[in-house]
Amino acid sequence: MGEKLRILRRLPGVYDENGRWTEGEPTVIDLIAVVQPLKAHEMVRVPEGRRSTGTLKLYSPTKFQTADVKLQRQPDRFCWHGDEYEILSVEDWAQGGFYKAIAVEVGQ
C-alpha cells in the first residue's frame, strides 16, 4: 500500500564565524510511506512570474524530521512525482505505529 520514498536528510548545520549559515552534510534514507495529496496542485501568480505549489500528507512507520532550532537542522526533503517537497510538520502517532507528516512543495 505504501511506496518507497528516498529522503534527503541533512546533518545539523552551523552558522560560521561570520554569521553565515552552512548546511550540514546530506544523507539519504529510504523509507516506506503512504503519500496523499492534501491540497490541489495549483498555480500561484506572483510578480516574478507563475509557479506551482502543492501540499502532501504522508503516513510512515519511520519518523520524519522537521526544522529544529535546538539541533540547528533542516527539514527532510524528497521528490515525489517529479516535484521536490520538504517536511513542514510531523504528528507523532507512534503508539499507533505511524507518524503523520505534512510536506509542502519547494523550489520552482
Add this chain to the structure above:
Amino acid sequence: MTFDLSVPDNLTPPINMEDFEDTVHSWFADAIGLVAVWRDMAAPQPPYPYGSLLITTGPIPASPRWEQRYTLDPSRPEGQEIEAEVCVPCAIVVNCQVYVGQPCARGALKKATHYLTIAQSSLGLPSVLQTFQDAGIAVVRPEAVLNIDALIEDAYVSRASMDVRFAASLSLREYLGYIERVHAKSESLGVDQTFGRI
C-alpha cells in the same frame, strides 16, 4: 543592442560585499555579546537570545556622475593598453536586530533594546571607527533603536531593530582598446602623415 563590457576578470564586483559583511558582523557580534547571524530565511533560527543582520538598502551611489580615471600602458597586451576606472562613494544601510526570549527578557538591562543601545553607542568609539576605516568603511550614522516586541506563535519575544548607514566606495574597470593610428592631413600646413602602427 548589446553592451561590450570588456571588464577584466569578467564580472569583477565593484565592491567586496563579503569583506563588508564580515567587518559589520564582527562589530555587531562584539557589541551585543550574543550570537549574530546574517538573516537567512532558508536556515534554522538560532536559539534565543541572538542578533541578526540584513543589508536592506544599497549600495546607493552618492552621485549619478562617477569619477573616471584613465591609465595608459602600451606594454599591456593588445586591446588592454588603456584602462578606465570609474568610482563613486556609496551608502549601504544595514538593519540590525536582537531577539531575547522569555523569561530572559525580564528587566530593563535584558531587553533587546538594551543590546542595540550598546551597539548604537559603540559606533562612536574611536577604536570601532578605526576598525571600520581600516576596512574602507565609514560609519555615517546609526538610526533610532525601535522596539518591535511581538508575540511569536504563543510566546512573547523581546525584539528590537536599528538601521545603521555606512559609506564605502564602488569601483569598476574596463579596457577601452587602443588607438592604433591617427592620420593627419592639412593642405595649409602641408601635413599628410599617419602616426602609430601602419
